[in-house]
Amino acid sequence: MVAKKAMNDISFETGRWLFPANAQFDEHAGTLTLTGQKGQYHRATIKIPVDRTQREVFFSGDLYLEDIVLGDKLWDAPKLRIADGSGKSLKACNLRNSLENQWHIDSCSVDQFHTLGLDELTLEIGFQNSEGRFSVRLPAFSYQRPEASPYVFPYPVPEDTSVTLTLSSEAVVAFENDLLSSNSHFSWADYSWSDAVVRDAIKTHFPMTNMRFPGGTVGNYYDHRTDGYHDDPSTFQSPSREKAFLAGWRFGYPGYQSLVKEQNATATLMFNVMHDDVTATENRLKKRLNDQLPIKWIELGNENYFPAQAYGYSSNGPNNPDVNQYIKHTQSLTQAIRKIAPDIKIAANINHLSYDVGSWSETLSRETYYDATIMHNYISVWNSDLTLSSGKTLIDAYKKTRHNIAEYRETFGNTPVLISEWGVQEAPESFLSVLAYADVFMALLEGNIHDGVVQQAGSTCSTIAIAIRRNR
Incomplete structure (x- = not known):
């Protein structure tokens, strides 16, 4: 059990990650950066043993995206992905609406995991058929939901708000x-x-x-x-x-x-x-x-x-x-x-x-x-x-x-x-x-x-x- 806990440490410093050729890793900051290219799929992966009895698994990290140009298809994006030991995808969380130019925690999860009968997972930090820079630090794997980043609005948020609506019934349209x-x-x-x-x-x-x-x-x-x-x-x-x-x-x-x-x-x-x-x-x-x-x-x-x-x-x-x-x-x-x-x-x-x-x-x-x-x-x-x-x-x-x-x-x-x-x-x-x-x-x-x-x-x-x- 102690060995499995240690293997569930997925920090970059473990040396168990496989990085793509174009990856940049800043050892001092502990940050992995992928540069996206159209027509290319760059991915960093790690395999870990897991407890098959757990109901849900979570893969998270502190993310930073900049100058992202997405591809046409839903999956043409930077992503976090969870796959089985052979690489068959269980969940791909495509970051098509992620914040840019700001560090924030994001995660990907698989529910009902205990029904799959898996003892090993492949975790992926990917950048598929898109452009820009995708940086990750503090990658983590757990069986509990990670805390989300607090959001700070870039403008003052009033404590008390009121809205007045003016409704006109001059035009009536039949509801379908x-x-x-x-x-x-x-x-x-x-x-x-x-x-x-x-x-x-x-x-x-x-x-x-x-x-x-x-x-x-x-x-x-x-x-x-x-x-x-x-x-x-x-x-x-x-x-x-x-x-x-x-x-x-x-x-x-x-x-x-x-x-x-x-x-x-x-x-x-x-x-x-x-x-x-x-x-x-x-x-x-x-x-x-x-x-x-x-x-x-x-x-x-x-x-x-x-x-x-x-x-x-x-x-x-x-x-x-x-x-x-x-x-x-x-x-x-x-x-x-x-x-x-x-x-x-x-x-x-x-x-x-x-x-x-x-x-x-x-x-x-x-x-x-x-x-x-x-x-x-x-x-x-x-x-x-x-x-x-x-x-x-x-x-x-x-x-x-x-x-x-x-x-x-x-x-x-x-x-x-x-x-x-x-x-x-x-x-x-x-x-x-x-x-x-x-x-x-x-x-x-x-x-x-x-x-x-x-x-x-x-x-x-x-x-x-x-x-x-x-x-x-």
């Missing part, structure tokens, strides 16, 4: 209730659409006029014939999906269908464009219509521009996304759907704003076969600790969402968009996170009222999960 939809598939839970705890939570705390099914990544592997997962290699790329299939897990369509009808709501159905050909799509649609399900929207797949969600009919081979193949296949599906139910609206998925920027969307924007697009708007905090960096990301939630909508309109103009997934990813449990959720929703509401493009929005599972916890 479909903005209060939900992205919930419960593949992570011990309940589903068919369980009373879900139905009661929605009826009591979160009534909706539109509900999405089956939703998310899992919908790309959904078999409508069984209401479970497909039995194929693409599905089993995820051990959790394979485990669910072998256990006979079901999505709970009968419960979803009856709840939509009971709530007098409409359905947004995410169709499987990876596994289903025209005949399978026709059969699925006819079956849902025979159930008298009021279908408003059909989404043509989920994030099929990601390699992990590219397979079958809508790709150019396993894990090889191809927008032209996606368009060719979904055009055929759209024609088949419209022959059966011409009033149902069709939406195609555009690429994530932080992934492979523009290439997929620009090609898709030249097509006219769809009625709307699908955009997922996530504020990526990826830090359960309330630090200066995570706090800034939360404060920027409104601005970031409005920027995403403006960027969308540059490519797609006034084409309607479904924000069928939105949320604040892995945010710290704080009032600031609650405000960030509210800010995102207000920005989406403006996207509907002022921009006229946002037609539907589905928050992530957390809203219903909170209601379920209250019911329990």
Whole structure:
């Protein structure tokens, strides 16, 4: 135990860190500095033994960033990363909103660590495809949350503040209730659409006029014939999906269908464009219509521009996304759907704003076969600790969402968009996170009222999960 404690000392002076060629280490100050370069990934790493029974692990340091020019993708940034002993990433905390020109403590953590069965970790200080200087001192590893840096505002903060709002009711705009939809598939839970705890939570705390099914990544592997997962290699790329299939897990369509009808709501159905050909799509649609399900929207797949969600009919081979193949296949599906139910609206998925920027969307924007697009708007905090960096990301939630909508309109103009997934990813449990959720929703509401493009929005599972916890 004493030896393990000593090995958990990750100070640079231990001599166990592996530095990249361009690293500068000031032995007197104990400071490591990485200089970022576009197209390069510089990283300093250390391997340490760990106690596999601990619930959470923390990797922290005193950081200083200057002249940072970020890359286009979410991960193109300076970062702290926690990986297993082989280097497989468990958590990458990309410092895209970190303070500059000021020393401050920041951290990266992995929750539910005790479920992973790991005895060794690789810790990384990285600088990926970005420019600037990234300095770190006093790196630390612990099983307790590190203290965050105190923040000093660069201006006087009054003790007592008051704000006067003047409200005008001269203009009245109808509220689009479909903005209060939900992205919930419960593949992570011990309940589903068919369980009373879900139905009661929605009826009591979160009534909706539109509900999405089956939703998310899992919908790309959904078999409508069984209401479970497909039995194929693409599905089993995820051990959790394979485990669910072998256990006979079901999505709970009968419960979803009856709840939509009971709530007098409409359905947004995410169709499987990876596994289903025209005949399978026709059969699925006819079956849902025979159930008298009021279908408003059909989404043509989920994030099929990601390699992990590219397979079958809508790709150019396993894990090889191809927008032209996606368009060719979904055009055929759209024609088949419209022959059966011409009033149902069709939406195609555009690429994530932080992934492979523009290439997929620009090609898709030249097509006219769809009625709307699908955009997922996530504020990526990826830090359960309330630090200066995570706090800034939360404060920027409104601005970031409005920027995403403006960027969308540059490519797609006034084409309607479904924000069928939105949320604040892995945010710290704080009032600031609650405000960030509210800010995102207000920005989406403006996207509907002022921009006229946002037609539907589905928050992530957390809203219903909170209601379920209250019911329990």
